[in-house]
Amino acid sequence: MEIIVCVKQVPDTTEVKIDPQTNTLIRQGVPSIVNPFDKNAVEEALQLKAKHGGKVTVISMGPPQAKDALKECIALGADEAILLSDRAFGGADTLATSRTLAAGIKKIGNFDVIICGKQAIDGDTAQVGPEIAEHLDISQITYVSKLEITDGVVRAEREHEEGYEVIETTLPVLLSVVKSINEPRYPSIKGTMKANRKEIPVWTAADVDVNPEHIGLKGSPTQVRRIFTPEQRVQGEIIQEENARTAVNRLLTKLNQAKII
Secondary structure, eight states: OEEEEEOOEEESSSOOOBOTTTOSBOOTTSOEEEOHHHHHHHHHHHHHHHHHOOEEEEEEESOGGGHHHHHHHHHHTOSEEEEEOOGGGTTOOHHHHHHHHHHHHHHHOOOSEEEEESOOTTTOOOOHHHHHHHHHTOEEEEEEEEEEEETTEEEEEEEETTEEEEEEEESSEEEEEOGGGOOOOOOOHHHHHHHHHOOOOEEOGGGSOOOGGGSTTTTOSOOOOOOOOOOOOOOOOOOOOSSHHHHHHHHHHHHHHTTOO
16 A cells, blocks of 8 residues: 655744745744644555555655755654755745645555645645645545555544544545544664664655645735734633622623623
8 A cells, every 4th residue: 555644844843933025934944843733644564564565655845954854754763754855945835735745656656645734723624635635636525533444445433523434445545534533652772773874855846746836825816915923812801799699780781881782
C-alpha cells in the first residue's frame, strides 16, 4: 500500500509574529513543531503499513526549516519525506497551498491513501485536505476516528457534533483524522539515527507542474487586509444582596435603564 501523509510545521508559541507588509505569519526564527493532528496522521499511516505493507511518504510545504518536521516523521518510522519549498509558495492561503501539495503528490506518482490531520493549529481551517482531494479528483472522508481497509474498500467512522457516521468508499482516498483515532508513538533511537542521516529532497516551483499565477500570494483569493486587537470588553457588574427579591428588583431596574427590557 502506497501511503502519503501531508504534514505542516506550525509555530510552537503563542507569540505569533505577523509581517506588517504582507499580513502573513513570520516563520523564520520562530520555534516550530509538527502540527499535533498531523502526528496522528503519521501514526495511522504507520499502522496501515504494518498491517498491509507498503511505504509511507511524508510531504510538506514550507520554508527550509520545515525539514526538521519531516526528519521527525522519519524518526517515527516514515520511509521517505519531501519538502516543497520556494519563495514563490510564500503567503499561500489554503487554496494555493492545496494546489501546491496536490502537484507534489502527482509528481510522487502512485498512491492508495493520503492522510492529513483534521486541521492545523495555526490556521484551524480544516480546508487543505479536502481541497487536495478535489484537485486530485479522489474520494475523501474527513474527521475520521476509526478506520478499516479491506480488499480496497475503506470503512471509516466520521466524527461530528451529534455523534458519528459510518462511511464506505474505495481506494484511492484522502482521509483527515482526529486526535481520538490513535496515540502517536515516540521516535526510537534507531529511527532518530536514520532521520539524522536522511537527506530530504527539496522541490521548488520549477520541479512540479503548477501555474505560477495559482500558487503563493498571487494564487490566493483570500488575503488578510487588516490585523487588529479587538477592544477589551467592559467587565459586568455582580449584584449582591442578602434578599433575593431585592437583588431581582435591582437587576430589573438596571436592565430597564439599559433599555434591554
